[in-house]
Amino acid sequence: MRYTVSIVFRQDFVEIVGNHITIGVTAKPVGGAANKEIIKKLAKHFGVSSANITIKSGHKSKEKIVDIV
Secondary structure (H helix, E strand, O other), X not given: OEEEXXXXXXXXXXXXXXXXXXXXXXXXXXXXXXXXXXXXXXXXXXOOOHHHEEEEEOOOOOEEEEEEO
16 A cells, blocks of 8 residues: 655654554654654554565655555
8 A cells, every 4th residue: 555654753653544644753864764763663553564664755855655565
């Protein structure tokens, strides 16, 4: 399933409305730490392995497109 993801920094939450996810991230966007945290949170929320989640676009943006298998 493909989702659009919006990032909010300095908060810790996951909110899903339809195909849009708003996620709070506490990690700083340095060296991919924030993207790793996003993948971990989504994997835990959906109950899948981290390997089943890929960021398709927006690696350096607050707006991302994510595929969850």
